[in-house]
Amino acid sequence: MLSEPSGGANDVAIRASELNKHFRIYRWPFDRLREALLLDRRHYHTVVHALRDVSFSVRQGESVGLLGRNGSGKTSLLSVLAGTLAPTTGSVDVYGRVGAILALGIGFLPQYTGRENARNGLIALGVPSAELDEKMAQVVEFSELGKAIDHPIKTYSSGMHSRLGFSLAVCIEPDILLVDEALSVGDAAFQHKCQKRIRTFLEQGKTLLFVSHDMGLLESTCDRGIVLDKGHVVYDGMIKGAVRQYRLQYFGEEATASQPRDARDWGDPNVGLAGVEVLDAKPVGERLFEVRQGDRVHLKVRVRVREPIERPSFQVIARTALGKEICGYSTARSSTPVPQIQAGEFTLEVRVPFGVPAGSYSFEIGLFDMAGEKPRLIHIWEEVCAVRVVYAGYAVRGMIDPGIEILYDSRTYSLQAEVQRARDVSPESG
Amino acid sequence: MDHSGNAQATTSLREPSGVIHTHHGGISRSFVPFLSPLALVRRLWGNWTLLHQLSKSRFAAGHREDILGVAWLVLEPLVMLAVYSVVFVFIFQVKWEGVPGKALGTTLYLYAGIVTYQIFAQSLAMSSAIIRDSRSYVKLMVFPTEVLPASVVGGMIVPTFIGYALIVVVALLSGIGVPTTALLLPVVLIPMYLMILGLAWFLSALCVFIPDTRTITMLITHFAFFLTPIVYPLARVREGIPVLYRLLLLNPMTTIVESVRMILIQGKMPPWFALGVITVASALVCQLGFAFFMRSKRAFADVI
Numbered sequence: 001m002l003s004e005p006s007g008g009a010n011d012v013a014i015r016a017s018e019l020n021k022h023f024r025i026y027r028w029p030f031d032r033l034r035e036a037l038l039l040d041r042r043h044y045h046t047v048v049h050a051l052r053d054v055s056f057s058v059r060q061g062e063s064v065g066l067l068g069r070n071g072s073g074k075t076s077l078l079s080v081l082a083g084t085l086a087p088t089t090g091s092v093d094v095y096g097r098v099g100a101i102l103a104l105g106i107g108f109l110p111q112y113t114g115r116e117n118a119r120n121g122l123i124a125l126g127v128p129s130a131e132l133d134e135k136m137a138q139v140v141e142f143s144e145l146g147k148a149i150d151h152p153i154k155t156y157s158s159g160m161h162s163r164l165g166f167s168l169a170v171c172i173e174p175d176i177l178l179v180d181e182a183l184s185v186g187d188a189a190f191q192h193k194c195q196k197r198i199r200t201f202l203e204q205g206k207t208l209l210f211v212s213h214d215m216g217l218l219e220s221t222c223d224r225g226i227v228l229d230k231g232h233v234v235y236d237g238m239i240k241g242a243v244r245q246y247r248l249q250y251f252g253e254e255a256t257a258s259q260p261r262d263a264r265d266w267g268d269p270n271v272g273l274a275g276v277e278v279l280d281a282k283p284v285g286e287r288l289f290e291v292r293q294g295d296r297v298h299l300k301v302r303v304r305v306r307e308p309i310e311r312p313s314f315q316v317i318a319r320t321a322l323g324k325e326i327c328g329y330s331t332a333r334s335s336t337p338v339p340q341i342q343a344g345e346f347t348l349e350v351r352v353p354f355g356v357p358a359g360s361y362s363f364e365i366g367l368f369d370m371a372g373e374k375p376r377l378i379h380i381w382e383e384v385c386a387v388r389v390v391y392a393g394y395a396v397r398g399m400i401d402p403g404i405e406i407l408y409d410s411r412t413y414s415l416q417a418e419v420q421r422a423r424d425v426s427p428e429s430g
Numbered sequence: 431m432d433h434s435g436n437a438q439a440t441t442s443l444r445e446p447s448g449v450i451h452t453h454h455g456g457i458s459r460s461f462v463p464f465l466s467p468l469a470l471v472r473r474l475w476g477n478w479t480l481l482h483q484l485s486k487s488r489f490a491a492g493h494r495e496d497i498l499g500v501a502w503l504v505l506e507p508l509v510m511l512a513v514y515s516v517v518f519v520f521i522f523q524v525k526w527e528g529v530p531g532k533a534l535g536t537t538l539y540l541y542a543g544i545v546t547y548q549i550f551a552q553s554l555a556m557s558s559a560i561i562r563d564s565r566s567y568v569k570l571m572v573f574p575t576e577v578l579p580a581s582v583v584g585g586m587i588v589p590t591f592i593g594y595a596l597i598v599v600v601a602l603l604s605g606i607g608v609p610t611t612a613l614l615l616p617v618v619l620i621p622m623y624l625m626i627l628g629l630a631w632f633l634s635a636l637c638v639f640i641p642d643t644r645t646i647t648m649l650i651t652h653f654a655f656f657l658t659p660i661v662y663p664l665a666r667v668r669e670g671i672p673v674l675y676r677l678l679l680l681n682p683m684t685t686i687v688e689s690v691r692m693i694l695i696q697g698k699m700p701p702w703f704a705l706g707v708i709t710v711a712s713a714l715v716c717q718l719g720f721a722f723f724m725r726s727k728r729a730f731a732d733v734i
Contacts, residue, residue: 023732024732026732026733029638029639029640029641029733030639030640032639032729032732032733033636033639033640033726033729082571082572083572084569084570084571084572084731085731086728100571107564107566107567107568107569107570107571107573108566109563109564109566109567111491112487112491113494116483116487116490116491119483119487120480120483120484120487121571123479123480123483124480124567124571124572124573124574125571129479152491152494152495
């Protein structure tokens, strides 16, 4: 079962193939034993399907939000990935050390102290005994439990309980973190600390799977979303789309039918998107691409128009996952006017030297008509695509690097120079 | 399949590269892989740090909230020693042949039997519900649950030592003396520990499916106390009720208790043949208990 080593599967962190999980509900625990021991061939259970043919793969560095109503299979899926539940059929490959925060905690036994439980947890999670004391100190420090760490767990409040659980899960320095709603407990300061820790975790290029009902938190933390409904994957793509899909599910088809299906894509209905592509980037979902830090983003957008546009103007805006504008450009004031657009399809290319910190970003493209006194909006695609920038070891301060150069000792230090040097070392990458 | 997958999840974490674990559907329904003593040893050895840590916390948690704390470890057997000597030696005047040192010797002889049986009974009482009581380990994490029953046995090692040390100390102080055969104690205790371990695995797994196991176990160990010649001499049963005598010989605890008393107080060699048979049988119980546990373990999360 220990199949190919790390190199073989390149950058996949999790691969789930046709997962099915059926829970058998028994009236009496003894019935489970009867079946297990095959005392007879009868069945004593009713079956509940928690997961049905769930397949997906998650690349290293992705942060994926899992959405779905209660009972849709989110927790079952995380438990299968964590290894606490065995899938009924199908298989999961997990590449890397997993830290799981499932429903408030790594198993704790109430009669033991926080310290004893933490120690047991660390050992069970595979921390070698040589590193045990160091990791214990980290856990104690991160959890901020103070003297309570030596009190039995049964005296803990749910907030203290989750502090310890979260501290354990992050202190084992996992490559993959599975989080099940655990961030919504504890006081505001600790929540903030956890979210910060998760952001650092993602900046290090690690993988996150996150279950939450907090849409704002999901949109700011994840760049991809998977929506589950009755055990099926009903959506897998950009997080915003996933949130939309989830809301659609939640409020029902009728409530949302009056609204445009895609509220972030508005303007003249005679103008439509025919295709979006980011050159030299990995497509990782619906209109979701992945580039390495320092890579230039090269967008290629095909737009269909029914009527010609006399004096068009284009606008591009890049935003962080939180929606903050980081840069943009418009042709509106350009000294060389954009020539007329004919009815039919045209291609627009956008090149952005994208020296940004790792994270996910979205691009907006706007189309305006400058014929009148004021520019007239024709169409805006608020999120023509999203790009996940994968950490490649560069330090970028602020929101974007406009091309800062540091000169010293007749040498020039800059992000572009770093990127160029890295490219020279391994010409095939990038 | 699932079990070996879990093992990888816990052991191979040390090398963060490569496939860490794979979980497959489809269940191996076989006991066979767990019938190998190698599998058993590997399971315990592979989780040695965890076993050690759990045994330690189990031992420490026992008296944590008591005012007298760890002192109970010595006080409890001392009080027992006093009570049993008053009841059986002075009131019932039970006498054994070939026991040195008058009333005090008889008390020690009685106590050696009680201590031995206590280890057996307490281990079973504590381990039968251990999986049920550790549901968060079963449900929330990849945990080698087979370590839990073993940790109960591990947690009994220090109390065992204290119990027998008390006999040695009293015997030396009172001038009764300790025979050199006392050094054989570990050899005599091995079959008992193997049997406890096997029963602990079997009962703790069974208790997940049949919660009544805990109560039934307690009842049986109480009852079996009187089916072991501890507070009465075996010789008297042989003369009085031959049927019961044969029944008592079938009880492995009879041989173990008698052997402990022989080597610790009377300075006699234990019945090697009977002890050998019991050791083999106990090893078998241990292995079968392990296999039963490992086979049913994947169903724990479904019903707990």
